[in-house]
Amino acid sequence: MVVLSYLFYVLVFPGLLFSTIVGLILSGIDRKVVARMQKRIGPPIIQPFYDFFKLLGKETIVPRTASRKTFLYAPVIGLLALVTVALFIPMFKFTAISTVADIIVIIYLLTIPAVALIIGGAASGSPYAGVGISREMVAIISYELPLVIVLLTIGKKVGMALNNGAITFSLSQIVNYQAQYGPMITKWSLIPAAIALLLIIPIKVGSVPFDIAEAETEICEGPLVEYSGVPLAIFKLNHAIKMFIMTSLFVTLFLSGKGTGILIVDILLQVILSAIVVIVSISTLKAITARLKVEQVLKFFWTYPTALALLSLILVWMGF
Amino acid sequence: MLKELIAKSFEKSPWLFHLNTGSCNGCDIEIVSVITPRYDAERMGFKLTGTPRHADIVLVTGPITSQSKDRLIRTLAQVPDPKVVVAIGSCPRSTNVFNGSYSVEGPLDKYVPIDVSVAGCPPKPEAIIDGLAKAIEILKEKRRAMK
Ligand code: SF4
Numbered sequence: 001m002v003v004l005s006y007l008f009y010v011l012v013f014p015g016l017l018f019s020t021i022v023g024l025i026l027s028g029i030d031r032k033v034v035a036r037m038q039k040r041i042g043p044p045i046i047q048p049f050y051d052f053f054k055l056l057g058k059e060t061i062v063p064r065t066a067s068r069k070t071f072l073y074a075p076v077i078g079l080l081a082l083v084t085v086a087l088f089i090p091m092f093k094f095t096a097i098s099t100v101a102d103i104i105v106i107i108y109l110l111t112i113p114a115v116a117l118i119i120g121g122a123a124s125g126s127p128y129a130g131v132g133i134s135r136e137m138v139a140i141i142s143y144e145l146p147l148v149i150v151l152l153t154i155g156k157k158v159g160m161a162l163n164n165g166a167i168t169f170s171l172s173q174i175v176n177y178q179a180q181y182g183p184m185i186t187k188w189s190l191i192p193a194a195i196a197l198l199l200i201i202p203i204k205v206g207s208v209p210f211d212i213a214e215a216e217t218e219i220c221e222g223p224l225v226e227y228s229g230v231p232l233a234i235f236k237l238n239h240a241i242k243m244f245i246m247t248s249l250f251v252t253l254f255l256s257g258k259g260t261g262i263l264i265v266d267i268l269l270q271v272i273l274s275a276i277v278v279i280v281s282i283s284t285l286k287a288i289t290a291r292l293k294v295e296q297v298l299k300f301f302w303t304y305p306t307a308l309a310l311l312s313l314i315l316v317w318m319g320f
Numbered sequence: 321m322l323k324e325l326i327a328k329s330f331e332k333s334p335w336l337f338h339l340n341t342g343s344c345n346g347c348d349i350e351i352v353s354v355i356t357p358r359y360d361a362e363r364m365g366f367k368l369t370g371t372p373r374h375a376d377i378v379l380v381t382g383p384i385t386s387q388s389k390d391r392l393i394r395t396l397a398q399v400p401d402p403k404v405v406v407a408i409g410s411c412p413r414s415t416n417v418f419n420g421s422y423s424v425e426g427p428l429d430k431y432v433p434i435d436v437s438v439a440g441c442p443p444k445p446e447a448i449i450d451g452l453a454k455a456i457e458i459l460k461e462k463r464r465a466m467k
Contacts, residue, residue: 026426031362035362035363036358038357039357040357040360040362040363041360041363042362042363043361043362043363043365044363045363047332048364049329050328050329050332050333050365051333051365052329053322053325053326053328053329054326054329054330054332054333054376056322056326057327057329057330057463058322058376058400058401058402059328059400059401059402061373061398061400110341128371148350219369219370220371221369221371221374222369224369224374225370225371225375226372226373227374228373228374228400229400232373232374
């Protein structure tokens with residue numbers, strides 16, 4: 001029975017099937033909203049599904065210079081890591097797996113898709129991919145620091161109330177705290193951290209203005225340049241699931257709480273809030289900005305989001 | 321069921337790759353205007369990609385010059401099947417005003433088969449969208465022939 005329920009968690013909800021569908025719908029919403037902001041009609045919301053299934057039907061070409069196995073398995077590694085992360089993120093009261101330190105697990109697992117992109121790009125043997133992976137590394141270096149500070153801040157805030165001042169790394173404890181004291185976003189000392197996380201989400205999913213690694217007009221989609229057919233479809237899927245996981249993480253960290261008590265309604269609420277976060281943090285930024293240069297991205301993330309996150313950390317440490 | 325889904329998706333999500341083989345830039349600008357808010361080809365699922373590996377439809381503009389001949393053949397070989405070649409403008413069809421130039425090697429169909437040809441110098445965006453709609457039909461047929 002336990003095995004069966006875990007299989008259900010991994011394959012259906014909240015694992016592979018659920019996060020695939022929600023992720024693809026969210027990226028469809030993102031494309032539609034960006035189009036409407038640019039006064040276009042835009043593709044239908046289910047467009048990412050069409051893209052995904054079309055790529056499944058295309059020929060898969062492996063370049064002669066590529067190392068075949070690594071090239072083909074890299075996207076699958078990324079997908080596995082993302083599905084695992086999906087199990088750890090609580091949706092209001094519901095959690096598939098809950099441990100004492102799931103935040104640390106999530107930080108590590110969320111790096112794996114980026115690493116998978118680097119591995120796949122490196123295995124393809126294309127010079128464009130070479131440029132792309134070096135830029136992806138710059139991106140990782142720039143967002144990891146503020147992300148960790150934001151998570152520490154929230155851990156400290158919750159720890160001061162529930163854990164005698166020791167930082168907590170448990171997401172379910174964070175949800176418990178919000179159930180007792182109201183959503184985290186209502187605490188004024190945490191608003192800078194929320195803004196920092198809203199800025200980190202676009203670079204994590206690799207969207208404009210921070211898509212330095214996949215700059216399609218500049219370096220031909222970087223690490224993805226040699227991919228076609230099924231592996232490309234899985235990379236696109238990774239991208240969509242990453243979008244869902246990052247926004248869902250934001251909802252769990254800042255907008256969660258008691259919920260309604262009915263599982264289906266809670267999940268719907270989580271998805272709707274995630275869609276709002278997508279519109280606020282990804283679509284709006286994408287529609288109003290152009291891509292930054294590589295060094296500008298690094299400089300931006302090590303100044304503004306880091307400063308905002310640190311400000312929150314200091315405020316929380318002082319007891320506000 | 322999966323087969324039907326894939327067949328349906330082929331008409332909904334054609335990705336374009338734009339290949340300039342020596343055009344005067346007129347046709348290129350008209351292609352870009354197809355994805356502007358006024359014509360918005362993205363509502364039909366068209367998307368410009370940066371690499372031939374992601375493309376379904378290749379748009380060729382300009383006559384084939386001696387510099388671009390090799391690159392044209394190599395780029396088209398990199399596009400995964402099924403693929404459709406669309407010639408935009410009169411240049412790839414007949415070399416147009418560049419006919420007889422020392423560096424022009426000849427029209428596109430001397431090297432690769434053309435599936436759809438959109439005439440005009442440059443063609444109107446409406447004509448390009450019409451040509452793309454025909455290209456989708458051919459793409460679907462090629463997909464059916466593949467299996
Ligand atoms: S068809 Fe006319 S506009 Fe187009 S590339 Fe040729 S000369 Fe230029």
